[in-house]
Amino acid sequence: MKSIHFIVNGKERTVVCPPAKTLLDVLREDLGLTASKECCGKGECGSCSVLINKEVVCSCLVLAGQAENQVITTCEGVGLSPNLDVIQESFIAEGATQCGYCTPGIIVSAKAFLDEIDTVPSVDEIKTALGGNLCRCTGYTKIIKAVQTAATKKISKPETIG
Amino acid sequence: MLVSEIDMITPSSLSECLTQLSKEGRKHRLIAGGTDAVVRMKEGKWRPEIWINIKNLKELRYIEESKDFIHIGPLATHTDITHSPLLQRKADVLVDAAGEVGATQMQKMGTIGGNIGTASPAGDTLPALYVLGALLELTSLKNKRIVPIQEFIIGPGRTVLKENEMITKILIKPQRQNEKGIFQKLGPRKAQSISIVNVAISLTMDQDRKCVEGKIAFGSVAPTIIRARKCESMLTLGPLNDELIQNIAKIAWKEVMPISDGRATAAYRRDMASALLERGLYRLIRRWENQ
Numbered sequence: 516m517k518s519i520h521f522i523v524n525g526k527e528r529t530v531v532c533p534p535a536k537t538l539l540d541v542l543r544e545d546l547g548l549t550a551s552k553e554c555c556g557k558g559e560c561g562s563c564s565v566l567i568n569k570e571v572v573c574s575c576l577v578l579a580g581q582a583e584n585q586v587i588t589t590c591e592g593v594g595l596s597p598n599l600d601v602i603q604e605s606f607i608a609e610g611a612t613q614c615g616y617c618t619p620g621i622i623v624s625a626k627a628f629l630d631e632i633d634t635v636p637s638v639d640e641i642k643t644a645l646g647g648n649l650c651r652c653t654g655y656t657k658i659i660k661a662v663q664t665a666a667t668k669k670i671s672k673p674e675t676i677g
Numbered sequence: 678m679l680v681s682e683i684d685m686i687t688p689s690s691l692s693e694c695l696t697q698l699s700k701e702g703r704k705h706r707l708i709a710g711g712t713d714a715v716v717r718m719k720e721g722k723w724r725p726e727i728w729i730n731i732k733n734l735k736e737l738r739y740i741e742e743s744k745d746f747i748h749i750g751p752l753a754t755h756t757d758i759t760h761s762p763l764l765q766r767k768a769d770v771l772v773d774a775a776g777e778v779g780a781t782q783m784q785k786m787g788t789i790g791g792n793i794g795t796a797s798p799a800g801d802t803l804p805a806l807y808v809l810g811a812l813l814e815l816t817s818l819k820n821k822r823i824v825p826i827q828e829f830i831i832g833p834g835r836t837v838l839k840e841n842e843m844i845t846k847i848l849i850k851p852q853r854q855n856e857k858g859i860f861q862k863l864g865p866r867k868a869q870s871i872s873i874v875n876v877a878i879s880l881t882m883d884q885d886r887k888c889v890e891g892k893i894a895f896g897s898v899a900p901t902i903i904r905a906r907k908c909e910s911m912l913t914l915g916p917l918n919d920e921l922i923q924n925i926a927k928i929a930w931k932e933v934m935p936i937s938d939g940r941a942t943a944a945y946r947r948d949m950a951s952a953l954l955e956r957g958l959y960r961l962i963r964r965w966e967n968q
């Protein structure tokens with residue numbers, strides 16, 4: 516067992532756990548952050564996606580000891596009702612979620628993607644960015660639409676500094 | 678060994694890491710991005726006593742140019758490679774290949790050192806490194822040696838790396854002005870799939886579709902990556918017109934030595950190796966002519 520410190524969704528957190536426990540299990544079991552889901556457990560589906568220092572990764576393949584002192588953002592950190600992020604609002608507006616299992620992971624991936632771009636992305640660009648996130652319900656059409664809607668909103672109303 | 682019993686050490690410098698690697702009488706293994714390591718840990722295949730975590734060892738994450746070589750730190754991620762203007766200009770085939778590894782999450786986390794360390798016959802950056810004549814710097818506490826990539830990998834998952842060594846640098850020869858490369862991959866689906874066959878090509882071109890020198894390396898069609906020497910020798914026979922390209926592709930069918938496995942049969946792999954090479958040559962020439 517090791518005492519491991521991270522910054523999760525803006526808060527300093529310390530957990531005591533085996534260093535080879537996955538970050539996903541730490542988030543869900545030790546920190547009670549259950550938005551990130553386990554599905555394949557081997558990097559293929561993206562339902563466990565979180566940001567480490569703003570980069571999207573599969574938390575089922577990151578060991579807790581490797582995430583030590585890093586800045587981690589889960590779907591809860593992207594936004595919680597009533598303070599939802601524009602990407603989350605767009606998912607609701609477009610009806611881009613059905614069973615919802617994939618949704619937190621897709622929100623996180625889409626958030627990272629939107630933060631990197633400054634033009635409204637093409638369907639192909641969105642497909643590439645979200646290629647690591649599987650959804651078995653929606654058929655993706657509405658997910659892609661939601662990302663485009665969010666991108667349009669973000670670009671027409673850029674966040675002002677200060 | 679249970680996962681909960683595995684310890685982890687995070688060295689804060691390369692020298693500390695080499696000291697850890699030199700310790701005998703225990704089972705340890707390096708972990709970089711963990712995209713291969715954690716999958717294998719979960720499968721029960723890799724259960725070291727200690728993970729030596731190098732993910733955040735900043736001194737091994739760089740891409741630089743010197744007079745004769747491009748130097749890539751083993752911790753450069755696939756995203757670092759695809760975003761590097763230097764590699765885009767002088768190692769286009771590697772940029773192509775890194776862009777085909779898994780999907781976004783794997784490219785952000787997975788490293789080139791890890792792709793080489795795993796030494797999978799399907800590893801996507803490997804054929805690109807073969808055609809770029811990559812040299813690997815292997816370092817232990819007391820020694821440093823340079824090994825060409827084709828001598829480093831000796832079988833599926835097998836390398837000449839010693840217990841106390843690690844890859845500390847990847848050296849590649851920058852492409853010349855008139856050298857263009859391409860990487861082609863066939864997987865079961867577009868994103869996030871292990872190659873059924875892949876091929877890296879790099880050609881030095883002259884006027885009128887003439888090739889002065891060319892290199893071709895296939896993955897997933899033999900226990901290690903292979904250079905297609907017969908195909909290579911045909912590249913310079915004349916202008917790369919339809920007839921020559923199709924003949925080269927036919928020879929590729931004979932030159933590869935695939936096996937059947939869960940992903941594809943040997944016959945399918947042969948057909949696809951031939952088709953990928955043909956398609957790759959056409960696309961590469963279009964790139965050269967449109968630049």
Ligand SMILES: Cc1cc2nc3c(=O)[nH]c(=O)nc-3n(C[C@H](O)[C@H](O)[C@H](O)COP(=O)(O)OP(=O)(O)OC[C@H]3O[C@@H](n4cnc5c(N)ncnc54)[C@H](O)[C@@H]3O)c2cc1C
Pocket residue numbers: 557558559706707708709710711712713714715716751752777778779780783786787788789790791792793794795799800801802838842843844845869870871872
């Ligand atoms: C869902 C999924 C999809 C994937 N798709 C692809 C794909 O399309 N193409 C592909 O090629 N690969 C693919 N991979 C495999 C993997 O992502 C790559 O091989 C990646 O580059 C490994 O890098 P890493 O940093 O994660 O390695 P790790 O898992 O950290 O390490 C892998 C091995 O290399 C060793 N190692 C790491 N660094 C060094 C070093 N500096 N010196 C010596 N040894 C070292 C480790 O000890 C270990 O044995 C995929 C993996 C997953 C989970």
Ligand code: FES
Pocket residue numbers: 552553554555556557558559560561562563564573574575576
């Ligand atoms: S649970 Fe992590 S990628 Fe599927």
Ligand code: FES
Pocket residue numbers: 611612613614615616617618649650651652653
């Ligand atoms: S909404 Fe059910 S898996 Fe995506």
